[in-house]
Amino acid sequence: MRGNMSTSHHKPIEALDIAKRFGAVTAVAGLSLHLGRGEALGLLGPNGAGKSTALAMLMGLRVPDAGAVRLFGHPPGSAAARAMMGVTPQAAGFPDQLTPRELLSYATARRARAVPFDDVIAAFGLSPVIDRRMAGFSGGEVRRVALALAFLGRPGLVFLDEPTTGLDAEAQQAFRATARGYVQDGGALILTSHHWDEIEAVCDRITMIDKGHKVMDGTLADMRARMQARRISFALPEGAHPPDWLRATHAGDRWHAETDDSDACLRRLVDEGTPFADLIVEPLALPDVIARIKPENRP
Amino acid sequence: MTARQLQAELTLVLRVLLRQPGFWVPTVLFPAMLYAFFGAGLAGSGPAAGYAMASFAVYAVLGVGFYQFGVTVAQDRADPFIRWQRLLPGATSAPWVARIVAGVGFSAVAMGLVLVLGKTLGGVVLADTGGWGRLVMITLLAAGPATLMGTALGSLASARAAVPLANLIFLPLAYLGGLWMPPQMLPETVAAISVWTPTRAMGELAWAALDGRSLPLRFAAVLAGWTAFAAAITWAAQARHGKLNFG
Ligand SMILES: Nc1ncnc2c1ncn2[C@@H]1O[C@H](COP(=O)(O)OP(=O)(O)O)[C@@H](O)[C@H]1O
Ligand SMILES: [Mg+2]
Numbered sequence: 001m002r003g004n005m006s007t008s009h010h011k012p013i014e015a016l017d018i019a020k021r022f023g024a025v026t027a028v029a030g031l032s033l034h035l036g037r038g039e040a041l042g043l044l045g046p047n048g049a050g051k052s053t054a055l056a057m058l059m060g061l062r063v064p065d066a067g068a069v070r071l072f073g074h075p076p077g078s079a080a081a082r083a084m085m086g087v088t089p090q091a092a093g094f095p096d097q098l099t100p101r102e103l104l105s106y107a108t109a110r111r112a113r114a115v116p117f118d119d120v121i122a123a124f125g126l127s128p129v130i131d132r133r134m135a136g137f138s139g140g141e142v143r144r145v146a147l148a149l150a151f152l153g154r155p156g157l158v159f160l161d162e163p164t165t166g167l168d169a170e171a172q173q174a175f176r177a178t179a180r181g182y183v184q185d186g187g188a189l190i191l192t193s194h195h196w197d198e199i200e201a202v203c204d205r206i207t208m209i210d211k212g213h214k215v216m217d218g219t220l221a222d223m224r225a226r227m228q229a230r231r232i233s234f235a236l237p238e239g240a241h242p243p244d245w246l247r248a249t250h251a252g253d254r255w256h257a258e259t260d261d262s263d264a265c266l267r268r269l270v271d272e273g274t275p276f277a278d279l280i281v282e283p284l285a286l287p288d289v290i291a292r293i294k295p296e297n298r299p
Numbered sequence: 300m301t302a303r304q305l306q307a308e309l310t311l312v313l314r315v316l317l318r319q320p321g322f323w324v325p326t327v328l329f330p331a332m333l334y335a336f337f338g339a340g341l342a343g344s345g346p347a348a349g350y351a352m353a354s355f356a357v358y359a360v361l362g363v364g365f366y367q368f369g370v371t372v373a374q375d376r377a378d379p380f381i382r383w384q385r386l387l388p389g390a391t392s393a394p395w396v397a398r399i400v401a402g403v404g405f406s407a408v409a410m411g412l413v414l415v416l417g418k419t420l421g422g423v424v425l426a427d428t429g430g431w432g433r434l435v436m437i438t439l440l441a442a443g444p445a446t447l448m449g450t451a452l453g454s455l456a457s458a459r460a461a462v463p464l465a466n467l468i469f470l471p472l473a474y475l476g477g478l479w480m481p482p483q484m485l486p487e488t489v490a491a492i493s494v495w496t497p498t499r500a501m502g503e504l505a506w507a508a509l510d511g512r513s514l515p516l517r518f519a520a521v522l523a524g525w526t527a528f529a530a531a532i533t534w535a536a537q538a539r540h541g542k543l544n545f546g
Pocket of ligand 2: 051053
């Protein structure tokens with residue numbers, strides 16, 4: 001299906017030092033990133049960090065003030081680049097008068113070759129609403145149509161700006177499965193999201209930006225491997241205190257601490273005869289891992 | 300642009316427009332209704348009947364240009380759906396071509412209804428039957444300037460202001476141009492302004508076409524001036540919006 005992809009040796013996305021200002025606001029500053037085939041990249045950052053602006057420059061909706069972008073070796077917005085990508089906008093704004101089927105058949109007619117769309121209808125559970133006009137669709141239903149349009153025809157590269165905003169748990173699950181399947185089949189995907197669990201389920205790599213600057217970059221596997229950190233928590237009898245070196249904090253009925261070497265830490269607690277009970281050792285959640293890595297990476 | 304893409308764009312545009320009676324009732328049916336009420340009966344018979352029909356034919360074409368293009372161009376600005384369309388594969392000009400084709404189509408229907416009523420209800424009899432064909436040609440040509448004036452309006456107005464503004468300009472302009480009553484019956488001061496309006500110019504061209512007279516150059520020049528003015532406004536405003544929304 002990705003016919004013209006195999007003939008191109010260029011990466012789906014190569015962006016070098018792109019920047020964008022709006023008047024006095026620097027939305028994106030000197031951002032470089034690349035995305036290979038069979039890879040999903042998560043663009044993270046607080047509101048106003050510059051995620052949507054960065055995505056708009058990559059897609060070809062905005063022209064960078066500086067820097068360069070290539071999509072499969074082609075300039076963004078060019079016919080060659082557009083032929084290989086799928087997009088779902090942040091706010092879809094579809095005409096009320098149309099049905100999802102009509103929109104899908106319109107989108108497929110814009111491609112050089114028509115593609116079937118039964119797969120995306122099924123993937124995003126659109127069958128019950130496929131022939132209903134979109135006036136009065138719920139936010140989640142509109143979102144599912146937008147996602148179906150992005151994956152329609154399995155393009156080589158898919159852009160998703162906050163794809164699951166407004167989706168219920170079931171639809172989010174369906175999205176993750178579709179996105180993962182797409183990436184495993186060799187597709188390239190870039191998404192912005194606020195949901196950590198979604199980034200973790202879908203992405204291989206993340207790039208974190210803040211105030212337009214890249215503050216962190218890495219693969220999820222690498223991040224987990226590098227961070228042997230664990231969170232441990234336990235209960236202590238009335239009046240007992242954990243040793244100072246553990247720097248534990250008290251919350252609820254329990255004591256909590258983070259450690260880079262949980263084995264050594266526990267051996268020491270046992271050696272010192274700390275009367276802990278009901279011990280829990282768990283890996284750090286992704287946001288905590290990132291919070292620990294970030295200061296190291298700051299330029 | 301492939302034929303398949305153009306067909307898909309046209310289908311999309313027509314579906315959206317035809318499923319909005321709020322769009323096509325006023326633009327397509329009103330000119331014929333107004334002609335039936337005020338044009339056909341009052342003009343009596345003879346040459347005046349033909350002139351009245353031609354006036355309403357111009358009015359019909361102008362309305363489509365003003366409302367379909369003026370209003371939608373204003374509303375489409377920064378519309379997320381239009382942004383999404385720009386990222387689809389294929390020719391980015393195709394959605395615009397489809398709109399123009401649809402606009403000409405709606406213009407033709409709106410004008411055709413007026414002509415049919417003219418022949419049946421208005422009792423228009425043309426000495427030179429070639430007049431029918433010439434009238435159709437010249438009014439369809441007037442769709443170009445009408446569309447540009449609509450896009451100029453839509454480029455300047457906000458989405459919310461576009462409809463009221465179109466009404467505010469369109470109705471007085473039709474009156475001033477002598478489309479609702481013959482220019483000879485306009486009060487003196489109004490008549491002085493009338494000769495500079497684009498509506499009057501379109502009317503004069505249509506009346507001349509009906510009679511088979513050579514086209515009045517003076518009014519052709521007035522219309523060309525307005526068209527260039529509208530094109531310049533559209534171009535400048537769109538360049539500015541393009542920077543804001545897509546730059
Ligand atoms: N069209 C615009 N005009 C002016 N400022 C803008 C525009 N778009 C975005 N910005 C500003 O650029 C910054 C980045 O915005 P955005 O890319 O939307 O962030 P995010 O998607 O990460 O929330 C913000 O400060 C925002 O206010
Ligand atoms: Mg955003």
